[in-house]
Amino acid sequence: MVSKRNKKLLENLENIGNKVIKDFEKNKNPTIKIPSRTLSNVYFDEKKGMLALGDKMIDRNYFNLSQAKKFMQTLLIASKLKEVLQKGNTVGLRQLFYMSKHTLEGLEENTFDNQDESDPVVEDIEGLLDALREELGIFAATKGKMAGPLKIRDKGDLINTSKLGSSGYGIPSIVEDHAIQLEDHDAKFILVIEKEQMWNRLNEDKFWKKHNCIILTGKGQPARGDRRMVRRLHEELKLPVYVFTDMDIWGYYIYSVYKQGSINLAHFSTKAAVPDAKFLGFKTSDIKRFDIPKEHWIKMNKGDLKRIREIKDYDWFKNDKKWQKEFKALVKFGHKIEQDALVAKGIEFTSKDYLPVKIKEKDWID
Amino acid sequence: MVSKRNKKLLENLENIGNKVIKDFEKNKNPTIKIPSRTLSNVYFDEKKGMLALGDKMIDRNYFNLSQAKKFMQTLLIASKLKEVLQKGNTVGLRQLFYMSKHTLEGLEENTFDNQDESDPVVEDIEGLLDALREELGIFAATKGKMAGPLKIRDKGDLINTSKLGSSGYGIPSIVEDHAIQLEDHDAKFILVIEKEQMWNRLNEDKFWKKHNCIILTGKGQPARGDRRMVRRLHEELKLPVYVFTDMDIWGYYIYSVYKQGSINLAHFSTKAAVPDAKFLGFKTSDIKRFDIPKEHWIKMNKGDLKRIREIKDYDWFKNDKKWQKEFKALVKFGHKIEQDALVAKGIEFTSKDYLPVKIKEKDWID
Secondary structure, three states: OOOHHHHHHHHHHHHHHHHHHHHHHHOOOOOOEOOOOOOOHHEOOOOOEEEEEOOOOOEEEEEOOOOOOHHHHHHHHHHHHHHHHEEEHEEEEHHHHHHHHOOOOOOOOOOOOOOHHHHEEEEHHHHHHHOOOOOOOOOOOOOEEEOOEEEEEEOOOOEEEEOOOOOOOEOOOOOOOOOEEEEEOOEEEEEOOOOHHHHHHHOOOOHHHHOEEEEOOOOOOOOOHHHHHHHHHHHOOOOOOEEEEOHHHHHHHHHHHOOOOOOHHHHHHHHHOOOEEEEEEOOHHHHHOOOOOHOEEEOOOOHHHHHHHHOOOHHHHHHHHHHHHHHHHHHHHHHEHHHHHHHHOOOOOOHHHHHHHHHOOOOOEO | OOOOOHHHHHHHHHHHHHHHHHHHOOOOOOEEEEEEEOHEEEEEEOOOOEEEOOOOEEEEEOOOOOOOOHHHHHHHHHHHHHHHHHHOEEEEEEHHHHHHEEEEEOOOOEOOOOOHHHHHHHHHHHHHHHOOOHHHHHHEOOOEEEEEEEEEEOOOEEEEEOOOOOOOOOOOOOOOOOEEEEEOOOOEEEEEEEHHHHHHHHHOOOHHHHEEEEEEEEOOOOOOOHHHHHHHHHHHHOOOOEEEEEEEEHHHHHHHHHHHHOOOHHHHHHOOOOOOEEEEOHHHHHHHOOOOHHHOOOOOOOOOOOOHHHHHHHHHHHOOOOHHHHEEEEHHOEEEOOOHHHHOOOOOHHHHHHHHHHHHHHHHHO
């Protein structure tokens, strides 16, 4: 049985094919119009506070030597997505690649040689349909996990994320609301933690219990599912999001990915960004305040400094005085400080001292 | 309150220090004896069917210019491990590094500059105490997940691993029996799957329900916790273990890590290896049988062939006729086949056709 949601998606997928058939019938060059995802079509939407795609469309034509293969690949992936949706299953990006890879009859030519060719076509189709691949039933690798006073219904199972011991709830790749529903909760905020080891420490200290919150980590750069989950928690449960990272440009960038989105997935921002997210730290003003000893500072290298110069000029940072001040202070300090260094101040220092003070005093950058 | 288990470990940790004090009192050069973990002290124990460490010990002396720093580092890590155990907490390897890193008073010298220095010292102490770092409360990054008719008690929470939706139970880094207990189960075997995407597919098909089994993936090379979990499931629940990997030398090696252990963690084999584990596939005889089309074969490169030459001569493979035959067939075939390619045969082909036939006919290499 095909759900109502899938029915609409199926219709839209079929319309791609119908349009091509019509073009043929009218003796026109069959064309698929796809939103451009190149850098020149990515912009920062100041009003919404997130990255977005512009209106630029690219034509993919059948009768064009340089586009014919890509045209065929687009229709092929679309037909496989239709198959997955009709069956109501989910498959991985690697599996979709194999489903779409075959040798053309009578030729030595393969439809796809590498997954590098099929993944971008999936993103093209996301743009075409204005739908996420997750809605189409396509998953990728998982990364993040979470815990806290929240019940989740995951493919029918009711899961209490405060009753999952040291493991926590592993955030699936597909967290769309047809697959996962947020049920009861008793949380006051969401704490997003960059590193897994810090999440583990806070989970062991039951930080989420003492402070009625949901703790979540994307283990460094978050997977799409992790970002989507943070957004849903924020939007549906109406909870503020605080992000806690290393004090280095890589951590600051991870914060901005949760907040404004990422350049290469700009179309995903409308469904995953949290423009309200606050940056809790670790930040330069914390060094003196929490007395981080010199031996736990790590000297920045050229790569760090280069990345700061790049990132400080990004549209969503360049007009922000607080952030420009922070970048300046970071460069002047010349060192990085990792979250894990806080454990040297005391095993429970982060959960008992650092975080409660920071949250209570709203000592964040927003 | 310190548990009985921790009391014994604490005693053993203290004995390291006591021995050093005694050496000082006797005007002897303080020495710590540590089991050598170099390749020359690793051997394959044919009787037990697993990798093991030999008897070779190395002396770490205080009055020795090239050993004094390592000597100090060993005592320092031991004292931090004592602190963690006494508090009954757990900390990450990165956090332990920071806890142990400081600048010597009046000198510019750091006790540790990199985690590359502290991690091996932790392994030294594992050897010294004949205990796992997990028993000492030290965790690392997690990887694997599992699902099936099994209840687990994780830090007090009772978790039904058949009720965790698309997420599954994320296998923690520390799965020792003081932290995690295996409760009721209704499983007949354990299926270890190399890749996460295949695990996701099988989980969605509820393969574990139809076949009363536990499905587990280490997402490629498993973390220590994943290997330890497979061993505990095998040993405590008395269940056979079937390993399902890609048909390539990297998959075959992953199988051997679950079965015999890994060279660089030979001391861990006694607690993690499963010498009874069967290799279910994908193997060369499956190609014809399950009619894998040529377009889904991936040509082997020089690196693959070099690795086959190395691995076929490993002690646990070189006298095994079945494996020598398989390696020969693999080289002759000259291609690799990934698990994910099976999805192209049909989205549910692996769970409905491939695996049931293989298991029913016991078509494995043991």
